[in-house]
Amino acid sequence: MSVKVNNQNTRALEDIQNQLDSTLRKLQSHMRETKAGVNDIARDVHQLVIQSNKSERRMDDVHRELDMVQPTQEGGDYRRLIQSLDKLKALMAKMPYENRILRRLRFESILRREEAIKDPVANTYAWMLHTSASTMRDPSAIGLASLTVTGTQSSEQDLRIETCAKLRSFLREDGQTFFISGRAGCGKSALMKFLGHNSVVREDLETWADGSRLVIVGMYFWGSDDPLQKSLKGFYMSIPYHTLKQCPEPISVIFPGSDSEGLSSDAAEFQISELESAFVRLTKLENNETYRFCYFIDGLDEYDGDPLEHRKLAEELVAWADSEAVKVVCSARLYTVFLDVFSRAGITINFHQLTRSDIREFAESQFIAYLGSPELREAKRTCLDITEDIVYRADGVFLWASLVVRSLINGGNTKTANVFARGYKIVRMI
Structure with missing residues (x-):
């Protein structure tokens, strides 16, 4: 071999x-x-x-x-x-x-969802990790565990500063869970990928780890045709795989056994009971001073379970994050069960109420980039004029805004009046 x-x-x-x-x-x-x-x-x-x-x-x-x-x-x-x-x-x-x-x-589609998520454009989401020095010096001055906003630009800016300070404090210091809720299509998955691979996030977590070995893991539920991407079994395979790939030393503790006990074949499939037991052993690792773990778990609402199963998973994550060696950042749609569990455990934010400026910046950057030629000057001017309408009618849903922007750009580039008019009408009439 x-x-x-x-x-x-x-x-x-x-x-x-x-x-x-x-x-x-x-x-x-x-x-x-x-x-x-x-x-x-x-x-x-x-x-x-x-x-x-x-x-x-x-x-x-x-x-x-x-x-x-x-x-x-x-x-x-x-x-x-x-x-x-x-x-x-x-x-x-x-x-x-x-x-x-x-x-x-490992299973074939274990990285498929993460790879399918596009990186943020036009510097969107950067505000999550950058705020004023005075706020960062005293993050405890922000006393709200659950952050909400009514929707004006000024209140969005204030809340962004608060959210950034809360997140940076959570990453640097002891904390349990940071829950990102939001409407479908508001950009939660893109944000989770952005945070999971960001150097500023890693630096903050290294401060928290204080010399212990830092392990950062991303896991993405996805309601696809592949059961492993939306099931508890897939979760119990993905989390240990991404964790133990970075720190293989505890493998023999989490998966005790020998070749004589049936582990000699790579093709042998783990049973759900074996995976669940292994996950429990992972969450109860001794000698946690050696490691510090931070998990970014996206799309809890896409887990193919009923509300009781959703609650059980959320409570398992909260219990796991109770360890001094574990942090959990997770996201889901505005499901009552998740809001109830995570609001009692740690910080929660409504992300769709924080994206108006990002949508504006995205739309403007796309119009300028793709309608920049002289013959498209009029189309660009028209699109820029209705950018505020796009921001308002999107109401925090990034996916809707991106589809409208794409329709307008395609209409402008092809010089097809009916295509452009249809996109314009979508913005004005919805």
Whole structure:
């Protein structure tokens, strides 16, 4: 069986390799009788690190050589060498099992939803992470756990500042859940992807982690034809997969077992009961001071369950986030069950009430970019004139606004009067 060294194990192997090289240099003067054996071991280890497709038989050869090496004289450096090699041997022995578990957790569409979400345009959402220095210095001055706004531009700006301060404080300090609610199509998924991959978010979380190893995971429910993208089973596969891919050390704790217990086949499918038990073990990991976890879980409303099952999942997330080592940022439509559970646990925001300026900036940037030629000057002027109507009638729903903007741009570019008029009429009449 091929030995595959994943990125996480590579880092550990490199650390041990560096220690090994340093120790070997110190041993040269007084370890003549074992020099040849140690050099052979080091060479084999190096080959295993840089050639992940070497056979398992080659790894067994290294194991046998390690077993043959015994101390022949006293020496702290030599003992440390043996300890390092023992650690390396144990690590390499676990890798086939760890990789097998990860392969069994992964499913074909596990990244499909995230990859389908488009990145934000025209600097939208940047306000979520940038606000005035005075507000950031005293985020506790904002006392509201649930943030709402009536819809005027001035109140939206004030609430954006409050929301940013709340989010940054949540990321940097201890906190349970941050719930983003909003109407369908208002841009929640794009926001979740933006936050999950943002460097400012990572820096804030590193402050919270305070030296512990930070693990950031994104998971996206999606009401597609693939049951695993909208089911609890898919959730129980995705969360451990994305978590353990970054920190494989707890795999043997979360998925205890051996090849003799049926884990030798990559094709063997986990049963829902096995996955649920593994998820419980993940949420109760001991020695949490080693890690800090932040989960971005999008589309809870697209989980294919009834209201009672929605409530159970929400309560599980809240209970999990009660750990000092876990934060959960999640999003869903305005379902009563989610609002009830998360408003009692942490911060909630109504995102569709915060997007008017983003929609305005998006529409204007698109009109300027795609109607910029001289012959389309009149079309651009007309579209810019009705931008405020688009913002008002969209009422926070980004998807509706983007469809109208696209229709207007297509009508303007094709110089087809009826297409352009239809888009214009949509804005004026709805």
